[in-house]
Amino acid sequence: MSPVCVYRLTMGVLGTVTWLTAASALGAAVFAAYLYSSLPPDVTEPRKALIVKGFMRSHFFMAWVHEKMGFGIMRPQPPPRASHPSLEVTDASFDGVRVLVYKPPAQKTATESKMAGLLWFHGGGWVIGSIDEYDGLVGRIANKTGAVVVSVEYRLAPEHKFPIPFEDCLTATQHFLQHASEYGVDPTRIGVAGDSAGGNLAAAVALRLNKDDKKKFPPLKLQALVYPALQAFDFQTPSYVRGHKFSPVVLPPNLMIVFWIKYLNNNMSLVDTFSNNGHTAALKKSRFASFVDRDFLDESVPRSTPDEDVSIDLPDDIKDILNPYFSPLMAEDADLSGLPNTYVTVCGKDILRDDGIMYAKRLEMAGVQVQLVRYPSGFHGIMSMTSEPFYFEVGKQMDQEFATFLRDHL
Template sequence: MTAASTFTFRASLGDMDPESSAYMALQPPPPATPPTPEMAREGMRRARPFNQPDLPHVAMTREYAVPGKGGTFQVRYYRGVRTFPDEALPVQVYFHGGGWVIGDLDSHDWLCRAVANAANCAVVSVDYRLAPEHRFPAAFDDAVTATQWVAAHATMLNVDPSRISVGGDSAGGNLAATVALALRDDAKVKLRAQILTYPITDLTFTYDQRFEKGVALTNGGMRDFIDHYVPGIAQRRDWRCSPLLAPSLKGLPPALVILAGFDPLYDEGEAYATRLKAEGVAVTVKHFPGQMHGFVSRPKLLPKSLDAIADITAFMAAHS
C-alpha cells in the first residue's frame, strides 16, 4: 500500500518542459536487461560531454586522500574564482548522485565548480565507495567521515568550520540528509545547512512510484540501485539509508529541497520536506515541475539547471 500523496503537482508526460522532452527523444531505448554496474558507469562517462559544457575556471582545485573505515578515499577541493586566497570560506561538502552505484568526482565536476563560483565558497566533493562492491553502510560511513574531516582540517583548507553545509543530488541527497542526522549532536561539526536535490529518503517504497518509462530514472531503475546498495529488506528501514524513517528530525539544520516533477522520487522528497517542517526545521522547497530526475547535472541540454544552482546559491548565502 502506498501512502497518500500530498503532491502539489502531479506530473504527466504531456507536461514535460520542451527541453526535457527533446532530451528524452535523443535517448536510445532501454536495454532488454538491466545494465551491469560496470556498463552503467561507462555509460555515464560517455554521456558526460553531451550533458556538461566546458568546465568553468575556479581559483583552485586540489585532491586529498581521506582515511576512512574501509580504507582511503579521495575528495576534491574547489575554491570559487572570485574568492581571496586568505579568506576562510563557507564550504559545502558535496555527495554526487548515481544510486550509490555510479558517479565519481568527474561526473559532478562541472556542478561543483559552478556552485563554488556562484556562491563564492569552497566545495569538497566526496568520492565515496560504491555498491555493489561496497554495500551499505559504506557510502554513509565515507560521507560522515568526509564531513568530519573537513571540519577537522578547516585551517588547512582555509574554510570556516562554523559555516559547513552538506549537499547532494539523488543518492547524494540521501547521503547529505543522513549525514545531517548523524552529526546533529556532534559538538565538533555544526552544520549550517543541508541542500537536498531530488533526494532518496525512503528505501522501502512507502510512497507512490509513478514512472515506469519515458523519464531518466524509472521505478525499475531505482529498485535496481537499492538492491545493489541495501540488498537486505529489513535493513532498508535503517535511518542511515532511509532518513524519512528516522525517529526524529528535530534539531536538524535548515534545508533546501529541490524537486523535479518527472521523478519517481518526488513524493518521498516532498514527504521529507513536509516532515522536516512539521518537526520545526526551517525548510525551503523549490519545485521544477517540468523537469526530470538528474536535470541539475545536465546543464548543456537542460538550462533549468542554472535556475536550480541560483536557488542553491541564494540558500547558501542566507545560511552561511
C-alpha cells in the same frame, strides 16, 4: 560466377539492405512514437525531453545487456575535466576517501576573514557517477557561491554496499570539519549537499552528525537536498504510481528500485517484491509506515495511526530499509529535531518527488527551518542540464536558485 548469378546476388544484397533500412526506420519511428506518447503531461520542453529520454533508454538497455553478459556494472568514462580558471582545484585524500577540493579566491570582508565550505555528494543511485563526471556542476557551485566545495568520491555499490558509501561520506565530512582552517574555511559555516542518491547521503550524514556525533564536531550550517531518494519503504506513493503510468524522462520506477537493492544487498530477485511493497506489507500499521504517510502529500487523506504492538521483524538482508542512515525518512521524530537549515528541491515529473515533500513536511513538524522548492514541469536530473546539447531553462533556474540559497545561508 556467371553474370546472372552476380546479378541475382547483387539484387539480393540490395534487397536485404533495403529491407534492413526500412525495418530500422520503422523501428526508430515506433520507438520515437512510444517515447513521445509516454512522456509525462506538461513536462518542460517536450521535444528536448524526448531526445533525453531516448538517449537514457538506449543507455539503460546497453547497461542491462553489459551486465547480463557478465561484464558487471557499465560505468561510462567521465568526460575531461572542465576548465576552472578562477578556482584552485586539488586532488586530496580525507582519511582515505578521495576528494576534489574546489577553492575560489579568498574574499575577506570586514566581518568575515574565512570562507564557507560545502561537502558535495554526487548522484547515480549509489551505483554509477563520480566526482569527475560532476566536475562541471561542482565548479559552478564553487564559482557562484564563493565557498570551498569538497566533492566526495565515495565507493560504489554493489561492490561496496551500505553502509560503506555512507561511511565514506561521513568520514570526509568529519575530516573537513576538523581541518577546515587548513582550507581557509570557517568550521561553523559548513554544509552538506547532493542530488538524488547524493541527497540521500547528505541527509544521512546530517542525521548522524546531529545525533551520535553532536558533541564531537561543529554543527552543520545547512543541508541542501536536490530531488533526494529518501525511503525504500513505500514504492507506491503517488509519484511512483505516476511514473509507472507515464514512464519518466530519466528515472523509471524499476530502475530506482534496482538502485536501492544494489545499495542494500544486490539481491535482484527482490525487484518485484519491492515494487509491490511486499517487503513491508507486514508493517502497514507500524510507526515506520507513519513516517511515509500519504497525509503529508494530501491533507484530505486521514493520518495513519501506528499500532505500537506491531512486530517489527524483517529478514536480516533487508532490515536496513528501516535504518535512517540508509533511508533518512525512517528517522524518529526526535532525531529530526535539531537538524540544520534545510533546502529541498523536488520536480513534478520525478518519481522521487514525494520523498522530498514528505521529508520537508516532517522536518517542518520537528521545528527545523525548511525551504521546499517545487519545479512542477521539471524531471529528475535536470539541474545538471544547463549547457548544450542538454540545456533546459528549468535546469538553469534550479541551478541558479540552489546557488543563491547556498550563498545566502552558508
